[in-house]
Amino acid sequence: MKTNASFPKKIPLLLWALLAAVAAHAAEPAAAPQAAKCEALAGSLAGHWPDASTQLASARWIEAGALQMPGNPWQPPHGIAVPAHCEVVGQLQEREGTLGQRYAIRFHLRLPATWNGRFYFMGGGGSNGELGDALGAGAGATALDQGFAVASQDSGHDNARNADPAHAGQLVFGFDAQARANYGHASLPLVADAAAAAIRAFYGEPARHSYFVGCSKGGEEAMAVAQRYASRFDGIAAGAPGMSLPRAALAEAWDTQSFARLLPAHAGRPPDLSDLAGSLTEADFQVVRESVLAACDALDGLADGIVADTARCSTRRVLPELDRRQCHAGQSTDCIATSKMDALLRVMGGPRDARGKPLYAEWAWDPGIAAMGWRSWKIGGPGAQPPALNVVLGAASLASVFTTPPTPLAADPQSLLQYQLGLDLGRVAPAIYARGDGFPHSAWEDISARSPDLDGLRARGGKLLVWHGVADPVFSVRDTIAWWDEVHARYRGAEQGFVRLFPVPGLNHCGGGPAAGDFDVLAALVRWVEQGEAPAQLPAQAGQGTPWPGRTRPLCAWPAVARYNGQGDIEHAASFECRN
Ligand code: CA
Numbered sequence: 001m002k003t004n005a006s007f008p009k010k011i012p013l014l015l016w017a018l019l020a021a022v023a024a025h026a027a028e029p030a031a032a033p034q035a036a037k038c039e040a041l042a043g044s045l046a047g048h049w050p051d052a053s054t055q056l057a058s059a060r061w062i063e064a065g066a067l068q069m070p071g072n073p074w075q076p077p078h079g080i081a082v083p084a085h086c087e088v089v090g091q092l093q094e095r096e097g098t099l100g101q102r103y104a105i106r107f108h109l110r111l112p113a114t115w116n117g118r119f120y121f122m123g124g125g126g127s128n129g130e131l132g133d134a135l136g137a138g139a140g141a142t143a144l145d146q147g148f149a150v151a152s153q154d155s156g157h158d159n160a161r162n163a164d165p166a167h168a169g170q171l172v173f174g175f176d177a178q179a180r181a182n183y184g185h186a187s188l189p190l191v192a193d194a195a196a197a198a199i200r201a202f203y204g205e206p207a208r209h210s211y212f213v214g215c216s217k218g219g220e221e222a223m224a225v226a227q228r229y230a231s232r233f234d235g236i237a238a239g240a241p242g243m244s245l246p247r248a249a250l251a252e253a254w255d256t257q258s259f260a261r262l263l264p265a266h267a268g269r270p271p272d273l274s275d276l277a278g279s280l281t282e283a284d285f286q287v288v289r290e291s292v293l294a295a296c297d298a299l300d301g302l303a304d305g306i307v308a309d310t311a312r313c314s315t316r317r318v319l320p321e322l323d324r325r326q327c328h329a330g331q332s333t334d335c336i337a338t339s340k341m342d343a344l345l346r347v348m349g350g351p352r353d354a355r356g357k358p359l360y361a362e363w364a365w366d367p368g369i370a371a372m373g374w375r376s377w378k379i380g381g382p383g384a385q386p387p388a389l390n391v392v393l394g395a396a397s398l399a400s401v402f403t404t405p406p407t408p409l410a411a412d413p414q415s416l417l418q419y420q421l422g423l424d425l426g427r428v429a430p431a432i433y434a435r436g437d438g439f440p441h442s443a444w445e446d447i448s449a450r451s452p453d454l455d456g457l458r459a460r461g462g463k464l465l466v467w468h469g470v471a472d473p474v475f476s477v478r479d480t481i482a483w484w485d486e487v488h489a490r491y492r493g494a495e496q497g498f499v500r501l502f503p504v505p506g507l508n509h510c511g512g513g514p515a516a517g518d519f520d521v522l523a524a525l526v527r528w529v530e531q532g533e534a535p536a537q538l539p540a541q542a543g544q545g546t547p548w549p550g551r552t553r554p555l556c557a558w559p560a561v562a563r564y565n566g567q568g569d570i571e572h573a574a575s576f577e578c579r580n
Contacts (some may be wrong), residue, residue: 015329034113035061036433037202038086045201050193054092057106063085069133080135083145084113085404088198089131092190093156097176098438101162105182107153107191108134111202116147118526119199119207121233123214123221124152127397128183129159129170129261134137139520144304149207150196155221155486156182167400167408174401175408177439183401183448185224193231198550209529213522215239215510216474221468223449226464226499230457235529237521240510242475243449243483246402246432247351247360253420253428254351255378257262258343260421270421273387273413277380280340287336288344289370290323296365302564305514305547308504309561310364310470310477318365347378350476353426361479366506368471368515373508377473383398387413389474402443403431450479457498463528464499465535469507477503484558494511501558502538506546514554516540536560537578554578 037044041059066079087110094104108131120136120143121139132152136143144150157173164172178186200206212233214222219241226236259279263271296313297303307313322345327335339462351359368374372381380388395416399407409419433442442527457464466484469476484501506515519540527533537554551571554562556578568575 034084034086034202037227038088038111041086041088041198041201045197047199048201049092049254050197051092051190053094054090054194055094056088056090059086059088061085079400080142081145082110082135082142083147085144086111086113086202087134090192090194091444095178097173097179099164099167099172099175101157101164101172101176101179103157103162103173103176103179103182105153105156105187105190106131106158107151107194108132109149109151109195109198110134110144111149111199112144112147114147115149115203117208118148119151119195119210119224120148120522120579121188121195121210121212121241122150122152123212123218124155124392125215125217125375127171127173127401128155128217129157129162129173130154135517136522138213138522139518143522145211148211149195149203151191153187153191156187165411168396168406168407169411171396171400174406176369177441179445180401180439181441181446182188185221185228185449188221188225188228189232192229196232209234209526211235211237211522211529212524213237213239213300213525217242217245219243219475220245220447220449223466226454227449227451228456228461230331230454230462231460234459234462235525236462236464238464238527239521240468240472240475241353241466241480242474243451244360244479246398246443247448247479248475249394249402250425250429250432251351251360251387252377252390252474253398253423254425255347255390256388256417256420257423258346259379260347261482262339262343270414270418273380273391273417274384276388276391276417277382277384279343280375282382283333284336284340285370286374287334288322289367289484290320291325292365292367292369295321297367300561300563302570304564304570305367306553307366307470307514308505308553308556308563310366310503310505311481311559311561315345315362315365319345350478351425359425359429361476361482363473363476364470364478366471367507368506368513369473371506371513373512374471374473377509390418391417398428402447403428404434404439404442405431405437426554444498450483452483452490454487454491454495454499458494461527462498463534465502465525465528466499467502467504467519467521467538469509469511469513469515469517470503470505471507471513471515472509474509481558496534496557500535502535502555503558504540504555512545514542514546516542516551516555517546518543519555539573 021328038061042056064084071077091104097103134150134152136150159170184249219238222238223243262279294571295318296307300308350362377389468480507517542551552573560578
C-alpha cells in the first residue's frame, strides 16, 4: 500500500504549519462559532421564549474536561468528565408567594457540541428545590457524554432561598398553592418548552426525539409527564415512581407506629430514633430473609436467593415460615419474637384506617427486606445511622406538603417522631384529598400521578417504561402493579404497545439490595422509541455490593417472570426465560 509518509518533508515549513493549523481547525469546525453562539443565547432568545417571563442567569461555554461536582449526603465532592458544551442557567415565572417567599422556576441546561439530536429531561428527587446537575447520570456514560442535550430544574422552589424555620424550613413551599402545583407537575411543561427553545436557538433545529427519565420523586414526575404532558415526550422512563406520594407518607407514619409498639416503655421519656433503630436487629432481619426464601425462592424454578415470582410470594405463603421461626420460651437466637413478627406483618399489610380500609398498599415480601436500603427507611440503620428516613423525611412532608391545610412542624427529629406517633391516620388521610384555605387543588390532585388514563401518550405514539424495586421500602411495587392492572383493564392488552412495567427483584429504593440491579433503561427506551423494538426483557447484572457480583438476569416485562430453564449456568441470564 502506497503511503504519503514523506509528504510533509517536501513542503516548506511555514506552509506545513499553515496546513496543520487548517487541519486542526477542520477537526473542530464549530467550536469557536458554538462558543460564541452559546454566550449570545440570552440575546438571541430575548423575545422568543415560549413563556415571556423567562430570563437567563448565564450561558457559558465549557471546554471538555473534568467538572468539580459538589457533594451531597450520599456522595463526596468529585470530578466528572464532561464533553465540550454550552451550559445555560435560567428561570421563569418569578413571583411573590405566601409567607413573604419569593419563588421562581429555575432550570439548568447542558447542550453538547457534539449533539446526538436528542433531548433528555432529568427528573428531580425528594422535596426538590435543587437545580440539578443536568448531566443525566445512568447505567453507563452520562446522557450528556452520550450527546444528549440535558435539562434539570428545581421545580419552583429554591432550598437556599425558600426556607422558613417557623414553617417547616425548606418545606415552606408546601404553604403556597402554586409552589405545590409546580412541585407536583406544573413546572415540567414550562421547563420542557424553555429547553426546546434553547435547543432550537443553539443548534438551529429542534430535537428529533425527547426523553424524560427519573426515579423516586423523579419517577412521579415521569408519570405526571406521561399522564398530563405526553405531547412533549417520545419516551419516558419512570423508576420507583412516587405516583402516590401523599399516600406513601401515610404508610411512613404507619410503619413508625407499628415498629414503635416493640419499644419498651422508658421511664420519664418518650422513645427516640435510637430506640426505633433497635426495634429489629440484624439477626431478626436474617430470620425474615430466610422465611421469605424458604417460602418463595423456588417458585421461579431455582433457589438462587432471588424471588422473581413476586406475585405468588403472598403473606399467606410466607406466614407459615415465619411461624415456624417464632421464638419458643427461653429461645433467643435463630428465631423471631412473636411481637416482632406481629409488628412486621402490620407494616407489610400497609396502612389502614380504624375500620380496616387500606390507605395505601401492601408491601411485597422479598429477601431485600434484610438489606440496609430497606431498614434505613423503616427503622433507621444500626445505631440510628442513618436515622429512620421515614421519620426525618416523611413526617414533615406529610404535615406541610401532602395535607391541606398545611401544618408547620418543628424540624428536629424528636418532634417529627412524636408527630408520627401521635397521628390518627384515619383522621389525617382525608386531608390528602382536601381543598380549601387558599388551595384550589388537593395535594392528591397536584402531587400524585396514578391515573391509568394514558390516552394522550398512546395517541401520540409515546412509550412509557416503568421499573420498580420489589424490595423498595418507600413506594410499594404492589401499588405500581395495582396501577398497571388498572391500565391493563382499560386497554385490554393494547397497553403493551406503549407501556411496560419491569419489577426488579431484590432492589431497594432506586438502587441497593441483593439484586441484578444494573441495567440501561435509557438504551432500552431509545431502541423502543426509535427502532420500534419493544423490550420484552432488560438485560441486568448484579453489582459489587450483592452476594453474586457479575451474575446476570433478564428483567421481565410484567406479568412475565424470569424462570430458570432447568439447565445451564445459574449465574447467567441465558439460562432464564421470561414466562408467565
Ligand atoms: Ca429464585
